Amino acid sequence: MTDSARRVRQYWRLQLLGWGLYGVFGVVAYSMFSRSFSLSIVLIQLVVAATLVGISHGLRYLIRRFDWVQRPLLSVLWRLLLTNLLLAVLSQVVIWAVILLLIIPLLQPNGKPQGWGEFAGYALNVNFVLWLWAAVYFGLQYLRRYRQAEVDKWKLAAAVREAEMQTLKAQINPHFLFNGLNNIRALIGEDPARARTMLSHLSELLRYAIQLNRTEQVPLHRELAVVRDYLQLESLQLEERLHYAIEVPADCLNVAVPPMLVQVLVENAIKHGIAPRPDGGAVRVQAACTGAGLQLTVTNTGCLEPAATTPRPDGTGTGLRNAAERLRLLFGEQASLQLEQTTPDLVTARLHLPVEPVSLLHH
Structure with missing residues (x-):
């Protein structure tokens, strides 16, 4: 397996594990506050976790496509500010659409959608979570690049030593x-x-x-x-x-x-x-x-x-x-x-x- 394929597999493992735990935490927290547990809660949190997997993967695509890791810190921050806000709103549109079109008609026929206040609150929560995700992602990328720089440094030292040996030999x-x-x-x-x-x-x-x-x-x-x-x-x-x-x-x-x-x-x-x-x-x-x-x-x-x-x-x-x-x-x-x-x-x-x-x- 190539190093690139190994990094992709590790990325998806972390994605599914992290957002899976986020969904489980949502089920537990909602059940504790509402003092009830139902299949609809599990399905809603499953939709939330799946949506956030897609949204965060889209953020990763933008980071890689436009090479944000190489940009100065302030340049990255204002891009994340706008992108995270738009993605947070988009995530709520997707989640609420699924809830209104599928979950409520099938499992809660008498249920009613929440108001715009809740929509804004959940969007802000997702925005905050995306900032945490971006901090972890950029931290791992900077750590990997630092390690690669160290590897290249030692490779260079080895190449210089080998060049010296070849020069002395030839x-x-x-x-x-x-x-x-x-x-x-x-x-x-x-x-x-x-x-x-x-x-x-x-x-x-x-x-x-x-x-x-x-x-x-x-x-x-x-x-x-x-x-x-x-x-x-x-x-x-x-x-x-x-x-x-x-x-x-x-x-x-x-x-x-x-x-x-x-x-x-x-x-x-x-x-x-x-x-x-x-x-x-x-x-x-x-x-x-x-x-x-x-x-x-x-x-x-x-x-x-x-x-x-x-x-x-x-x-x-x-x-x-x-x-x-x-x-x-x-x-x-x-x-x-x-x-x-x-x-x-x-x-x-x-x-x-x-x-x-x-x-x-x-x-």
Whole structure:
């Protein structure tokens, strides 16, 4: 059974139990005050309970249809004020119609309907009960959303940790470290200055990856700095086969991005696009900030293959999937990540993020 189906079943159980108890209470209270008990009392309270089940379910429909749970408190209160009043009056119209047309003719031929004063009194009573129902319903919804937010928070933490593990495995694994250190060692005798520079790039990349679990988002300029470190280290291995360019305007540099997100896109471009080609190719990182958010693209020479996006048994190929999951947990539907073959020999990863300066983030 899905979680949605389970919530629907729980909702109807609570509806029938709650309004059933309300009807039983009405029978007991009326019998005590009138000192009599009859089948008509039971039928009337059954009609009342059934009507209130339908009326409250209609209120639930309005709440869900127009997403009142997401609205500010004052906006919800005045909507409930009008809706509950109308539903309370409607409930009495239905109840009194059933009593006048069915119950009185069948069970109380000599009975007379009550006056408008009683009609207004019962309507006010139902209005009060609907407010209690709405308070319980909204309370449960807020509690569920709070719990879901906690679940998403832990999912995000788990996704960040897994991203860190995948990054350390795919990018800074022993093989990568061995190649990097071996290339740097070869440079020591030929070009000591460049060897020191490359060692600094490797050190920065390691430090950045180890600190992944300390924050959910970082400034784009910090992410691009480690991307440059990574590209410099890859250029040792690929040499003239790798060409790259990073073209990001200054107004985008403080936009918040998940750490290692752009890094994963660049690593994916090199691993699946540049490295397999004997002639190599080029990687270009571009970005633009608009009112709609940050638009970032990573374009690389190559052809889109299933291995670039489909996880494989050895655990590789999970970078983009993990990145997409982190985006969903952080931004919901406001963010997107797409990979497409833009030309016969160019693959483009398109990333969209809402613009949020890092200075406004809560770390």
